[in-house]
Amino acid sequence: MKTLIAQAAEPSLWSPEWLPLLPKRLVENLLEHFNAPGWLVSIGGIAAGAATVLAVFMTAFALLSLIERKTLARAQNRIGPNRAGPFGILQPVADGIKMLTKEDIVPAKAEKLLHLLAPILIVIPAIMALGVLPYGREWTPVPLELGLLFFFALGALTEVSVFIAGWASGSKFPMLGAMRAISQMVSYELPLVLSAIAVIMVSGTLSLPEIVAHQGGYHLGFLPAWHILTPWGLVGGLVFFIASIGEANRCPFDLPEGESEIVAGHMTEYSGFKYALFFMGEYLGLFAISGLGVTLFLGGWQAPFPGLGFVPSWIWFFAKLAAVIFLFLWIRATFPRLRMDQLMRFGWLALIPMSLLTIPAAGIWTLLHRAGHGLIAWVVTIALLVVPFVIMTVLFNRGLARSNRTYRFAES
Amino acid sequence: MTALLILSPLIMLAALGAVWKARPVHAGLLLALTLSLAGMLYIALGAEFLGLVQFMVYVGAVAVLIVFALLITRPRDEIEEIARRPKSVGPGLLCTLPLLATLLYTVDRTLPEAPPGTADLPVRRIGELLFTTHAPAVLAVAILLTAVMLGAALFAREPSKKP
Numbered sequence: 001m002k003t004l005i006a007q008a009a010e011p012s013l014w015s016p017e018w019l020p021l022l023p024k025r026l027v028e029n030l031l032e033h034f035n036a037p038g039w040l041v042s043i044g045g046i047a048a049g050a051a052t053v054l055a056v057f058m059t060a061f062a063l064l065s066l067i068e069r070k071t072l073a074r075a076q077n078r079i080g081p082n083r084a085g086p087f088g089i090l091q092p093v094a095d096g097i098k099m100l101t102k103e104d105i106v107p108a109k110a111e112k113l114l115h116l117l118a119p120i121l122i123v124i125p126a127i128m129a130l131g132v133l134p135y136g137r138e139w140t141p142v143p144l145e146l147g148l149l150f151f152f153a154l155g156a157l158t159e160v161s162v163f164i165a166g167w168a169s170g171s172k173f174p175m176l177g178a179m180r181a182i183s184q185m186v187s188y189e190l191p192l193v194l195s196a197i198a199v200i201m202v203s204g205t206l207s208l209p210e211i212v213a214h215q216g217g218y219h220l221g222f223l224p225a226w227h228i229l230t231p232w233g234l235v236g237g238l239v240f241f242i243a244s245i246g247e248a249n250r251c252p253f254d255l256p257e258g259e260s261e262i263v264a265g266h267m268t269e270y271s272g273f274k275y276a277l278f279f280m281g282e283y284l285g286l287f288a289i290s291g292l293g294v295t296l297f298l299g300g301w302q303a304p305f306p307g308l309g310f311v312p313s314w315i316w317f318f319a320k321l322a323a324v325i326f327l328f329l330w331i332r333a334t335f336p337r338l339r340m341d342q343l344m345r346f347g348w349l350a351l352i353p354m355s356l357l358t359i360p361a362a363g364i365w366t367l368l369h370r371a372g373h374g375l376i377a378w379v380v381t382i383a384l385l386v387v388p389f390v391i392m393t394v395l396f397n398r399g400l401a402r403s404n405r406t407y408r409f410a411e412s
Numbered sequence: 413m414t415a416l417l418i419l420s421p422l423i424m425l426a427a428l429g430a431v432w433k434a435r436p437v438h439a440g441l442l443l444a445l446t447l448s449l450a451g452m453l454y455i456a457l458g459a460e461f462l463g464l465v466q467f468m469v470y471v472g473a474v475a476v477l478i479v480f481a482l483l484i485t486r487p488r489d490e491i492e493e494i495a496r497r498p499k500s501v502g503p504g505l506l507c508t509l510p511l512l513a514t515l516l517y518t519v520d521r522t523l524p525e526a527p528p529g530t531a532d533l534p535v536r537r538i539g540e541l542l543f544t545t546h547a548p549a550v551l552a553v554a555i556l557l558t559a560v561m562l563g564a565a566l567f568a569r570e571p572s573k574k575p
Contacts, residue, residue: 156467
């Protein structure tokens with residue numbers, strides 16, 4: 001059975017489409033060559049596959065930490081890191097050495113075990129989430145049937161570990177940061193999941209590779225059938241990406257770590273390698289959630305134009321991922337940090353209603369398309385989304401104009 | 413079966429710890445551990461959908477909110493709680509043992525009679541069942557939860573100051 005599948009689907013060991021799977025297959029072939037038992041072969045294959053994903057994203061993490069500083073520097077008319085190596089390219093290495101050689105401080109009032117556990121618990125779900133994304137036509141490290149649900153279940157673990165980090169530090173800034181982080185993550189997870197529900201309804205599956213496969217093909221011969229190019233998908237995708245910035249605690253939603261307000265939030269009492277783990281968990285989580293957004297709304301590994309099929313599909317995935325992350329950097333360079341009440345109001349009064357609207361829109365879209373009324377589907381869903389949006393915007397602005405911010409706790 | 417044998421003692425230990433720990437936050441975190449271990453047990457027994465939903469709802473929302481609420485309680489309650497504990501063991505056992513016996517009896521009697529073909533239920537089928545056959549029950553639970561939420565909001569609201 002296994003060899004049958006392998007023969008049917010393996011054109012060549014060295015074809016670019018299969019390149020990311022090369023380590024896995026090399027290890028498997030090597031073990032089989034030495035007549036290793038079947039379980040050892042499968043374990044070796046899994047380990048090599050996981051190592052490939054980890055190697056890719058660790059490199060991406062190191063590069064992103066440099067690119068982020070460079071981009072922000074250019075946005076602020078500076079040069080950015082330029083001392084370590086040409087164009088500062090060795091800056092991540094220098095940062096890594098600095099982090100590893102720093103003293104590991106555990107506060108006297110901290111809960112020792114939980115203080116140690118928190119950074120580990122924050123990295124594990126981020127890495128696990130990277131395992132279920134479909135990176136290419138042939139490259140899904142763990143093709144789960146319930147991949148999407150698995151992804152969101154892992155998000156739950158992140159919340160717990162942020163709380164543990166904040167509480168176990170035994171100090172007030174981490175506690176405040178954790179409280180902010182949890183209220184933000186709980187509020188911004190809702191629009192995230194709700195906008196994903198529209199995608200589940202239309203594609204009729206929870207499996208991420210199948211959701212990508214559903215976005216294959218082109219409308220009118222040139223317009224890719226990605227979900228973001230439909231009315232409900234545009235709204236859902238925008239809500240998803242905004243909420244994912246909130247979920248990843250990035251600027252302008254970086255209140256849990258607002259340096260000018262609460263030092264570094266739940267990471268205040270961490271130093272050395274544990275701090276590096278938090279940093280890594282945050283970036284891997286950012287990759288994971290942007291990768292999920294690319295998968296759900298931007299067509300995953302599908303090529304943007306017909307006739308580009310000769311490019312390996314995983315290149316498209318990483319190009320889209322890079323574009324999304326660059327957008328996040330751009331947003332970080334542009335917007336100032338929100339206030340806590342603004343953040344909550346935006347989440348509950350703007351993102352959640354819009355994401356709720358995408359659900360009936362997706363339902364109507366599917367039913368009308370099934371009945372063969374494609375044009376009517378466009379008109380109805382656009383009307384269903386735009387009219388409430390305009391009404392909401394008017395009400396929102398009026399409410400903002402009238403409300404006079406009172407500092408309830410600062411005054412008394 | 414191996415998963416059941418490994419996980420169920422762990423679940424029980426975590427649950428006991430959740431009841432026994434002196435500091436409420438520890439108890440809350442152990443409750444989260446209990447719930448996530450139960451989720452893992454579901455996954456190991458083949459109920460992936462249930463297990464993942466357990467993670468998402470119970471660990472991600474319920475346990476976090478419980479821990480969060482515990483933070484706001486005053487430490488004084490904690491000390492009283494510790495002082496009260498030894499006296500509460502007897503009545504507690506008295507209440508729980510009959511319940512446990514009843515549960516064991518019922519589970520033991522009904523378990524072999526589970527209808528065939530329910531072992532491997534695809535998610536699509538679960539969804540269809542929930543939103544067709546059991547739709548009234550789902551709606552009733554939804555209304556109940558909304559009512560609970562409104563009630564909680566009413567309780568949590570600050571009492572308006574009288575002039």
